[in-house]
Amino acid sequence: MTRYGMVVDLDRCVGCRACSTACTVHHGLPQGVRWSGVCELTEGVFPDLATMFLPVLCMQCSKPLCVAACTQGASTIGEDGVVQIDHEECTGCGMCVEACPYGARVVVNGVSSNHSGGEPTVYERQVFPSHVDKVAEKCTFCADCREQGEEPWCVRTCVSNARFFGDLDDPDSEVARLAASENARVLLAGEGTEPAVYYLSTSRIAVDDAFAGKA
Numbered sequence: 001m002t003r004y005g006m007v008v009d010l011d012r013c014v015g016c017r018a019c020s021t022a023c024t025v026h027h028g029l030p031q032g033v034r035w036s037g038v039c040e041l042t043e044g045v046f047p048d049l050a051t052m053f054l055p056v057l058c059m060q061c062s063k064p065l066c067v068a069a070c071t072q073g074a075s076t077i078g079e080d081g082v083v084q085i086d087h088e089e090c091t092g093c094g095m096c097v098e099a100c101p102y103g104a105r106v107v108v109n110g111v112s113s114n115h116s117g118g119e120p121t122v123y124e125r126q127v128f129p130s131h132v133d134k135v136a137e138k139c140t141f142c143a144d145c146r147e148q149g150e151e152p153w154c155v156r157t158c159v160s161n162a163r164f165f166g167d168l169d170d171p172d173s174e175v176a177r178l179a180a181s182e183n184a185r186v187l188l189a190g191e192g193t194e195p196a197v198y199y200l201s202t203s204r205i206a207v208d209d210a211f212a213g214k215a
Contacts, residue, residue, distance in 0.1 A: 001079065001080075001169065002080050002081075002167045002169065002170075003080065003081035003167060003168045003169040003196065004060065004080050004081050004082055004141055004146070004165070004166070004167065004168070004196065005060070005081070005165075005166070005167075005168035005175055005176075005179060005196035005197065005198070006057075006141070006152075006155070006163060006164065006165050006175065006196065006197045006198070007163070007164040007175050007179055007184065007197075007198045007199070007200060008055050008162055008163050008164075008197065008198070008199050008200070009162045009163075009164075009178075009199075009200040009201075010052055010053070010054065010162070010199050010200060010201040010203065010207075011200065011201060011202055011203070012160045012161065012162035013038075013052075013053045013054075013055060013160060013162045014053065014159065014160050015038055015040060015053030016159055016160075017038050018157045018158065018159055019036055019038070019055055019153075019154035019155075019157060019158055019163070020036045020037055020038055020055075020154075021157075022153040022154060022156070022157040023035050023036040023057075023139070023153055023154055024036075026142070026153045027130075028130075028131070029131070030110065030131055031110065032106070032108075032109055032110070033106050033108055033131070033137060034106065035057060035058070035104075035137065035138060036055065036056070036057040036139055036154055037055070037056050037057075038053050038054065038055050038056070039053070039054040039056055039211060040052075040053055040054075041053075041054055041205055041207065041210035041211065042205075042210070043204065043205045043206070043210060050203060050204055050205050052201070052203050052205050052207070052210075054187075054199075054207065054210075054211060055154070055162075055163075056102055056103070056104065056187075056211075057104060057139040057154070057197065058083060058102070058104040058105070058138045058139035058140075058141075059102055059104065059186070059187065059193065059195035059196060059197045060081055060082050060083050060141065060195070060196040060197065061083065061193035061194055061195050061196065062077070062081070062193070062194035062195075062196065063192060063193050063194045064077065064083050064100075064193060065099040065100060065101065065191065065193060066083065066096035066097075066099050066100045066105060067083060067096075068099070069095045069096050069098070069099035070090075070095060070096050071093070071095060072089050072090060072091055072093075073086075073089060074086045074087075074089035074090040074091075074136075075090075075096055075136075081168075081196055082140060082141050082143070083138070084140070085136055085137065085138065087132045087135045090132075090136050091134075091135075092107050092108075092134035092135050092136065094107050094136070096136055097136060101188050101191045101193070102187065102188070104138050104139065105136050105137070105138045106136070106137055106138070107134065107135065107136050107137075108131055108132065108133050108134065108135055108136075108137055109133070109134070110133060141165070142154075151165045152165060164178055168196060178198070178200065179198040181200065183200045183201060183202060184198045184199070184200055185198065185199055185201070185207070186198055186199070187199065187207065187208065187211060188208055188211070188212075189208075190208070
């Protein structure tokens with residue numbers, strides 16, 4: 001059975017945020033809604049300073065705290081390992097948002113303005129009906145693209161080819177091989193969520209500590 005996952009090579013990421021922009025545009029995200037972001041992490045004091053860019057999205061955890069926190073049964077894990085939200089069941093209470101240690105969820109607060117606060121474009125007006133006010137949203141690994149056999153937009157638009165996507169349960173897939181490599185790690189492993197997003201890094205930066213300071 002397929003279990004989708006992603007590997008991000010932090011040594012390649014240049015922090016251009018093309019991934020985040022592509023996500024926002026493709027999904028026509030309303031103002032205040034972000035499914036994918038990039039954190040800039042630093043360690044040390046100039047001139048002995050190290051910098052890293054850390055893309056953050058829904059980790060599609062195998063043991064998601066957001067699902068455990070949902071009192072309505074609106075958050076579930078799909079057969080492909082992708083965490084789902086049933087907008088008809090979600091009440092927008094925000095418990096899942098609070099429970100997620102990665103800050104990967106948001107409750108929609110108005111769908112009348114586009115991400116920049118302006119009038120929705122023609123394309124955005126077509127996409128906006130998929131966004132429901134006062135319910136939770138998050139990255140879906142671009143479910144619409146996967147249905148067409150295509151990779152998520154953040155993968156396709158990465159200018160430095162830092163992202164890899166595929167089936168973690170297929171031992172012959174590139175993403176499974178990279179996830180099992182020596183330099184692979186998950187974010188905030190101590191949370192026990194078993195994320196499906198892995199990071200490759202040879203940097204000296206303590207990623208978990210630096211990310212926790214940003215959260």
